[in-house]
Amino acid sequence: MTKGNETKITDELYAYMLAHNPPLDPVQRELVETTYARFPDHAGMVSAEEQAPLLAFLVRLVGARHVVEVGTFTGFSALAMARALPADGTLIACDISEEWTAYGREAWAKAGVADRIDLRIAPALDTLRAMPAEPHIDFAYLDADKGGYIAYWEELVPRMRQGGLIAVDNVLFHGGVTDPGATGSAAAIKEFNDHAAADARMDSVLLTVADGLTLARKK
Numbered sequence: 001m002t003k004g005n006e007t008k009i010t011d012e013l014y015a016y017m018l019a020h021n022p023p024l025d026p027v028q029r030e031l032v033e034t035t036y037a038r039f040p041d042h043a044g045m046v047s048a049e050e051q052a053p054l055l056a057f058l059v060r061l062v063g064a065r066h067v068v069e070v071g072t073f074t075g076f077s078a079l080a081m082a083r084a085l086p087a088d089g090t091l092i093a094c095d096i097s098e099e100w101t102a103y104g105r106e107a108w109a110k111a112g113v114a115d116r117i118d119l120r121i122a123p124a125l126d127t128l129r130a131m132p133a134e135p136h137i138d139f140a141y142l143d144a145d146k147g148g149y150i151a152y153w154e155e156l157v158p159r160m161r162q163g164g165l166i167a168v169d170n171v172l173f174h175g176g177v178t179d180p181g182a183t184g185s186a187a188a189i190k191e192f193n194d195h196a197a198a199d200a201r202m203d204s205v206l207l208t209v210a211d212g213l214t215l216a217r218k219k
């Protein structure tokens with residue numbers, strides 16, 4: 001095994017990395033703070049800070065106009081992606097919680113991108129299945145219930161245009177994926193990772209970004 005480097009991400013190094021990335025803007029910062037204050041038991045679900053500029057970068061990289069997010073919570077990742085869209089771009093945001101996403105709606109309005117975000121409150125599988133079947137999605141971000149990942153993937157892949165990108169969060173599941181006795185979400189992620197890696201329709205790489213991020217490009 002060639003590991004490449006032995007860099008341990010200390011707090012100091014993490015701060016250094018953030019300082020060399022585009023900073024969160026005031027609306028994003030306030031949204032994170034509000035989420036931690038209002039939902040302390042769930043705030044860990046917010047995507048890592050470095051994922052905001054990364055998602056924006058990827059949306060721009062693929063020239064995305066049609067974006068789908070599965071798992072919106074308080075709207076942090078949706079805000080980052082919507083900001084990177086052109087004015088006529090749309091992001092369909094899937095979640096089941098009116099309460100959590102209400103904070104997103106407020107932030108999206110404040111940031112002036114509410115008109116680009118189409119929030120669908122329903123089980124994501126229903127929302128995905130109701131979308132046009134032809135390949136039209138440029139970028140998708142998968143960050144919802146881990147047990148649903150394979151089913152979401154199977155709905156997304158045929159709808160991705162050639163060269164479109166799916167980003168999948170939490171694919172290392174806090175290290176739980178190497179536990180031979182993994183259960184629950186860790187077991188579901190293990191199964192998903194095997195499924196995605198074996199999918200001949202996509203080129204996939206699993207990266208050690210945040211809690212693990214898979215990037216998969218439609219062939």
Ligand SMILES: C[S@@+](CC[C@H](N)C(=O)[O-])C[C@H]1O[C@@H](n2cnc3c(N)ncnc32)[C@H](O)[C@@H]1O
Nearest residue numbers: 045046047071072073077095096123124144145
């Ligand atoms: C990890 S959080 C998403 C975090 C968000 N991407 C962010 O960066 O702030 C997962 C979200 O998935 C939603 N969720 C769980 N099961 C769902 C389902 N069946 N359909 C749609 N959303 C679901 C939860 O309500 C929760 O808001």
